Amino acid sequence: MKLPSLNIQILLGAIVGVLGGLSLHQLGADNAATQNSLYFAGIIGTLFIDLLKMILIPLVFCSIAVGIANLRQHQQMHRVWTTTLLFFVSSMAIAIVLGMAASLYFKPGSGLSLPMFQDAMQHFSAKQMAPAEFATQFLHSIFVNPFKALSEGNVLAVVIFALFLGIALVMGGARYQNILSLLQEGLEITMRIVGWVMRLAPYGIAALLVKLVATQDAAMLGTLLKFVAVVVGTTLLHGVIILPLILYLFTGKSPLWFWQGAREALITAFATSSSSATLPVTLRCVTQHLHVKPQIAGFVVPLGATINMDGTALYEAAAALFIANLAGVELSFAQQLIVFFTAMIAAIGAPGIPSAGMVTMVMVLQSVGLPAEAIAILLPIDRLLDTLRTTVNVQGDMIGSLVVQKLVK
Ligand code: ASP
Numbered sequence: 001m002k003l004p005s006l007n008i009q010i011l012l013g014a015i016v017g018v019l020g021g022l023s024l025h026q027l028g029a030d031n032a033a034t035q036n037s038l039y040f041a042g043i044i045g046t047l048f049i050d051l052l053k054m055i056l057i058p059l060v061f062c063s064i065a066v067g068i069a070n071l072r073q074h075q076q077m078h079r080v081w082t083t084t085l086l087f088f089v090s091s092m093a094i095a096i097v098l099g100m101a102a103s104l105y106f107k108p109g110s111g112l113s114l115p116m117f118q119d120a121m122q123h124f125s126a127k128q129m130a131p132a133e134f135a136t137q138f139l140h141s142i143f144v145n146p147f148k149a150l151s152e153g154n155v156l157a158v159v160i161f162a163l164f165l166g167i168a169l170v171m172g173g174a175r176y177q178n179i180l181s182l183l184q185e186g187l188e189i190t191m192r193i194v195g196w197v198m199r200l201a202p203y204g205i206a207a208l209l210v211k212l213v214a215t216q217d218a219a220m221l222g223t224l225l226k227f228v229a230v231v232v233g234t235t236l237l238h239g240v241i242i243l244p245l246i247l248y249l250f251t252g253k254s255p256l257w258f259w260q261g262a263r264e265a266l267i268t269a270f271a272t273s274s275s276s277a278t279l280p281v282t283l284r285c286v287t288q289h290l291h292v293k294p295q296i297a298g299f300v301v302p303l304g305a306t307i308n309m310d311g312t313a314l315y316e317a318a319a320a321l322f323i324a325n326l327a328g329v330e331l332s333f334a335q336q337l338i339v340f341f342t343a344m345i346a347a348i349g350a351p352g353i354p355s356a357g358m359v360t361m362v363m364v365l366q367s368v369g370l371p372a373e374a375i376a377i378l379l380p381i382d383r384l385l386d387t388l389r390t391t392v393n394v395q396g397d398m399i400g401s402l403v404v405q406k407l408v409k
Contacts, residue, residue, distance in 0.1 A: 021213025048204025067298025068166025311389025
């Protein structure tokens with residue numbers, strides 16, 4: 001019997017995972033079958049993520065250096081740079097405006113009050129972090145000893161060092177041909193390993209989703225229903241309407257075409273809640289299914305995985321307004337602007353790992369004097385919301401690479 005294509009297997013894996021998780025939820029956490037299943041799901045899911053992370057750093061390193069080195073002409077390099085950054089900032093700005101507009105209109109949290117959540121807040125103490133301090137910290141994390149960054153898996157710092165290396169390769173021209181060939185072969189070989197890892201993706205994704213769905217607490221979701229609805233609604237609006245519209249306007253490609261090529265990466269992002277772990281899959285989809293040239297994809301996608309986060313930006317802004325409502329604080333227009341900018345900085349600074357947005361959100365709250373401890377209220381539902389925002393984060397990177405490719409032509 002012939003197996004269905006990998007794409008279909010991954011989709012089936014996701015469906016089986018969600019259904020399996022729901023049935024385990026029904027059985028209850030104390031049931032022996034539930035405990036055993038969760039144990040195995042935990043092992044398989046973690047192995048899948050470990051494999052992706054294993055290949056991540058060599059892949060990012062080679063892909064950026066080769067990508068930049070192949071943008072030989074100066075002019076072209078400059079345009080890719082500027083267009084990419086412009087795309088990232090504008091798409092995040094649109095996402096934040098959507099999240100804020102919906103929150104201002106629907107006012108989630110206005111019927112509830114902070115004291116209701118006192119219990120959750122007592123067990124949580126937030127680390128103080130002013131925007132200025134956060135920005136300094138972020139700037140300091142950009143230029144790092146490459147060996148340290150490579151061994152610690154610091155994606156952003158690896159991206160930056162590889163950028164320098166790529167530029168040096170361009171400047172050096174034929175003189176460094178051997179190093180360039182070595183990196184090129186490195187890239188090919190890591191992509192080959194990604195192909196092997198992807199064969200396991202259907203099982204890994206099923207296992208991750210079983211565990212996620214089975215261990216969620218539905219009660220908290222009910223209390224925060226309006227907020228969840230606003231976040232999910234606007235994130236979907238951004239992912240299903242706005243981003244595909246941008247894609248269509250700039251490249252003329254249909255959403256269906258995009259979904260077919262991007263499906264593997266989107267489902268992996270949903271299941272892992274990590275843009276970084278998904279990065280090998282994202283690169284594979286963009287270069288192999290969506291036909292973005294490796295030199296563009298190699299630059300836009302890894303950079304985007306660490307700094308371009310539409311879903312996170314939207315979430316941080318919406319959550320800040322939600323907490324303001326809970327605290328009964330009316331934010332002035334100036335304060336709303338501060339939320340807009342800090343949400344963007346927080347999304348840029350958030351690493352592509354699960355719940356990273358929660359950590360950087362402390363800064364957004366503190367920038368307008370809201371109690372940072374209030375994020376304790378959001379923690380129980382964060383993993384669930386993280387699935388969707390990570391998917392949109394990754395989608396933004398893929399659409400970004402397609403738009404940039406079109407614009408620099
Ligand atoms: N999990 C998200 C990502 O990896 C970051 C976040 O927590 O918002 O893209």
